[in-house]
Amino acid sequence: MESSLRKRLTFGPIMLAVLAGMLWLDHAIETWTYDWAITTIRGMTHGIGGAGLLIILLVVLPMGVAELAQLFTAENVRPYRSIASIGCACLMIHAFMTQFPAFKPLAASTLAFIIVFVMLFAALRRAMQRQSSDAIVRMAGTILATLYLGGLGWFLLAIRVKQSAFFEGQAMKVVFILLTVKFTDIGAFFGGRLLGRHKLIAWLSPGKTWEGLIIGVLTAGLVGIALAPTISRIHTTPHALYWYQGFIFGAVLGAIGQLGDLLESLMKRDAGVKDSSGLIPGFGGILDVMDSPLLASPFAYLLLSLA
Numbered sequence: 001m002e003s004s005l006r007k008r009l010t011f012g013p014i015m016l017a018v019l020a021g022m023l024w025l026d027h028a029i030e031t032w033t034y035d036w037a038i039t040t041i042r043g044m045t046h047g048i049g050g051a052g053l054l055i056i057l058l059v060v061l062p063m064g065v066a067e068l069a070q071l072f073t074a075e076n077v078r079p080y081r082s083i084a085s086i087g088c089a090c091l092m093i094h095a096f097m098t099q100f101p102a103f104k105p106l107a108a109s110t111l112a113f114i115i116v117f118v119m120l121f122a123a124l125r126r127a128m129q130r131q132s133s134d135a136i137v138r139m140a141g142t143i144l145a146t147l148y149l150g151g152l153g154w155f156l157l158a159i160r161v162k163q164s165a166f167f168e169g170q171a172m173k174v175v176f177i178l179l180t181v182k183f184t185d186i187g188a189f190f191g192g193r194l195l196g197r198h199k200l201i202a203w204l205s206p207g208k209t210w211e212g213l214i215i216g217v218l219t220a221g222l223v224g225i226a227l228a229p230t231i232s233r234i235h236t237t238p239h240a241l242y243w244y245q246g247f248i249f250g251a252v253l254g255a256i257g258q259l260g261d262l263l264e265s266l267m268k269r270d271a272g273v274k275d276s277s278g279l280i281p282g283f284g285g286i287l288d289v290m291d292s293p294l295l296a297s298p299f300a301y302l303l304l305s306l307a
Contacts, residue, residue, distance in 0.1 A: 007282025015280070015289070019056070019178070026052025026160070027171045043101030049169055050161040054096050057153050061088040064149050064286040067276040071287075072141050074271035078134070079141030080122050087118035087142075088150030095157035099169065118146050149290075155297035159304065167305055172230045177300045180250040181257030181292040183223045184216040188258065191215025205265045208258075217254045224250020233307040241307060249303050253296045260295030264288070 026049065034047035062085040069081050094111055097103045103110075122142040126135045156177070161169045192212025200208040228246025233239065241249070264287055268276065275284030283289050 011280055011282050015283075022052040022056050023171050023175065024052075026050060041100065041102075046099075046163060049099060049171075050096050050157055053157055053160050053171075053174060054092055057092045057157060058089055060286050060290065061085065061092070061149050061153060063279070064290060065145050067279075067285045067287045068145050068148065068267075069141070071267045071271040071273070071276060072145070076134075077137045077141040079145045080125055080138060081145075083118060083121050083125060084142050084145040084149075086121075087114065087146035088153065090114045090117075091146070091150035091154045092157055095154045096161060098158060099161040099163055115143070115147075119143055149294070152294040152297055155301045156294065159297065159301055168232050170232060172227070173300070173304060176224070176227050176231055176249075177253060177296055178293050179227065180220040180223050180253045181260075181296050184220040184254030184257050185261075185292065186216075187219025188212040188216030191219075201262065204269060205262060208262075213255075213258060216258065217251050220254025220257075221247040221251035224248070224253075231304075231307075233304075245307060249300070249307075252303065253300055256296045256299050257292030260291045260293075263295065264291040 029051045030047035030049040032047065037044045037047050062081075065079075065081050065084045065088060069079050069084070072079060091111075091114060094107070094114060098107050119139055119142070122139045123135065126132070126138050156174065159169060159173050159177070160171060163169055188208065189212065191214070192207070192209045195211040195215070196209030198210045199206065200210055200213055224246035225243050226246075227250075228241040228243050231241045231246070233241055233245075264276070268274065276287035277285030279285045280289060
């Protein structure tokens with residue numbers, strides 16, 4: 001336990017520094033391209049956002065696909081990793097393109113095409129091997145890997161770039177999601193060690209307790225209050241989130257993030273492994289880091305749209 005904590009304290013700040021650097025680059029590119037975009041791209045009212053986040057997702061999602069495929073093998077489900085990775089990349093590029101006015105009329109049909117393309121390409125790949133056995137599980141596994149990682153990642157990137165009368169994409173909204181779900185983990189970990197008495201789901205995740213979950217969710221709510229002034233809302237008149245909205249949003253996203261962690265624990269338990277991989281010392285693999293913010297992203301998209 002102490003060795004794992006030391007590794008977390010070592011590699012956690014490194015990952016945060018890399019993420020902060022990419023989000024800074026993301027914001028900087030939007031600022032640098034502002035004048036060019038509004039004068040060159042018809043209907044554009046802002047610079048090009050999301051480039052830094054797009055780069056991060058294009059790098060880490062294929063690694064996540066490889067880890068997820070490894071977990072799937074416990075049930076003899078072997079998705080086509082290359083096809084799922086391409087599908088995830090297409091979904092990320094689709095989300096990035098939704099900020100451009102000329103692409104918006106094509107967004108829905110293009111999204112449907114990507115999903116159908118992944119399914120048909122997986123079937124074609126099996127047919128080219130002249131094998132019909134396991135065709136269904138190959139197709140299903142490929143679609144599931146694509147939607148679990150690429151579909152949830154789509155919401156994260158869309159939160160960054162979406163621009164409408166009722167929603168303004170911001171890098172800080174992505175930071176809000178990441179910090180609330182990760183501080184839930186921190187609060188739950190230390191709260192559980194200090195006060196944990198009642199197991200949350202002993203058969204699935206023996207280290208989690210109800211006391212830790214409550215403290216973690218409250219921690220996320222406090223982080224939400226602290227970040228509320230940085231989150232713009234334009235549903236009625238432009239201003240930041242109210243403090244109570246920050247608390248509610250933070251607590252809800254923190255709780256959903258814990259659900260994402262339990263969902264991955266369910267898959268890992270089925271596969272008989274502790275971590276999705278050993279890629280990140282102290283944390284496990286890409287899935288162990290991304291499970292919470294990815295599952296929280298669709299809920300954040302909804303909450304921030306209603307703010």
